[in-house]
Amino acid sequence: MESIRELFRVGKGPSSSHTMGPALAAKIFKEKNPDAISYRVTLYGSLAATGKGHLTEEALREILPEEKTTIIKKEKFLRPHPNAMLFEAEKKKGKKIKWLVFSTGGGSIKDLKNIYKMRKVYPHKSFKEIFEYCLKNGITLYEYVFRFEDKNIKRYLLNIWNTMEDAIKRGLKAEGVLPGPLKLERRASSMYIRSCNSRGIMERIGRVFSYALAVAEENANGGIVVTAPTCGSSGVLPSVLKYLKESYKLREEKIINALAISGLFGNLIKHNASISGAEVGCQGEIGTACSMAAAAATYLLGGSAKQMEYAAEMGLEHHLGLTCDPVAGMVQVPCIERNAMAAERALDCAVYALQTDGTHKITFDEVVRIMKQTGQDMKVQYRETARAGLATVFKMKR
Ligand code: SF4
Known part of the structure; x- marks a missing residue:
């Protein structure tokens, strides 16, 4: 198990998986792709269904440059978690970078390639x-x-x-x-x-x-x-x-x-x-x-x-x-x-x-x-x- 710091996070409401998780993912993606000409974020599943009331778009736009970013929604549920986001960055010469990441609750995120890793500190699991x-x-x-x-x-x-x-x-x-x-x-x-x-x-x-x-x-x-x-x-x-x-x-x-x-x-x-x-x-x-x-x-x-x-x-x-x-x-x-x-x-x-x-x-x-x-x-x-x-x-x- 990871540190309890990952459980107790300080941040803005109203929904950690709809605001804090997407904001963290956007920050990481932007830091990895600072030279992007444009960004596109596709929100899936619950992020698409309730993202409006839960202020997901506002959280993303606070991190990614407004004029370069497009946000779209697809009420399709991806695996392994229903709160999925596909980040895309377009670079010079048509090069595209994609990152599929999941907001897993409480502001935590997870991706299948483990680009974002949480350090395990506890040796016991039960x-x-x-x-x-x-x-x-x-x-x-x-x-x-x-x-x-x-x-x-x-x-x-x-x-x-x-x-x-x-x-x-x-x-x-x-x-x-x-x-x-x-x-x-x-x-x-x-x-x-x-x-x-x-x-x-x-x-x-x-x-x-x-x-x-x-x-x-x-x-x-x-x-x-x-x-x-x-x-x-x-x-x-x-x-x-x-x-x-x-x-x-x-x-x-x-x-x-x-x-x-x-x-x-x-x-x-x-x-x-x-x-x-x-x-x-x-x-x-x-x-x-x-x-x-x-x-x-x-x-x-x-x-x-x-x-x-x-x-x-x-x-x-x-x-x-x-x-x-x-x-x-x-x-x-x-x-x-x-x-x-x-x-x-x-x-x-x-x-x-x-x-x-x-x-x-x-x-x-x-x-x-x-x-x-x-x-x-x-x-x-x-x-x-x-x-x-x-x-x-x-x-x-x-
Ligand atoms: S799980 Fe759903 S019903 Fe329960 S507090 Fe969160 S948004 Fe409200």
Whole structure:
């Protein structure tokens, strides 16, 4: 598995696989072909179907010279991943360079020729292997992460946490309507105020919701967020961390450890299944975010590695089969609310796991495998094409 830096990326919303991945690919292609007379980018599959609402063209045009670039769309699905892009550069004397590259989720890209390679830093591929290694060496899960990452990883994670907190602060201050045809009103600010004026369950759950909404609304507005594991699901983990940090007055060091643990679980899902809504539906995005946040919360609440695994397993298990059907192709409905629901569910999973000794029937590794299989069995309309589910209801109402 590669570094958790590849999972936690800082960038502009609203969709990591539609903006950050294509922007990274465009940057690499331009650097390799600076002398091109013209560029052509063909977007395939989900990038063609929902690229407009997800701002793919804008992301590409920020990198490639406007006057030299043509972007075309083909709603054909290529293998091995539905988010395909063909970059072409025309050079002097009619010479053409082509590069087929895939945006695989969370801002990551992959090509069949391995022009862009990610360095592998972890020798283990499953939670079982990692857990056994930790037991044998007498280390915790976050110590495992720090052992294999480079020496700057804690500083990197601190910056990730600061970026998450900034997104919460900006989102809680902002009001008004989000961009796009839905005219969706931001709710984080009013929900936060209401939670401050409430007690008990209204205060607690309202606070968690407002933090998740704050980040998800910032993302929908094209603001700076952290992929955790994607932009569309970027509100879940920050909300849970912020809520627990405030409630238990936790030191920043604990939050860094929690980020390392959540990154480890997210990485296992990314490596063994997928975090791309276009590939496996929303279970891969929101389900993964919930799983990561559940593991982090269990750690922050004093749980063992077995309990963390149980909570992470539940976070994913109870999102199995969740489809990706963004209304009008925007990362707004159901995405924003879904972040709030998953944040609360992550805390529920942690509390549930902490009420047990951590033993359970379905392992984390097994549920990851099943999530991938479920995604492969899902009809393509339910994988980020905005052609089924809730996306259809909105079209009928217009
Ligand atoms: S429905 Fe889920 S997977 Fe699809 S765009 Fe929204 S958050 Fe991402």
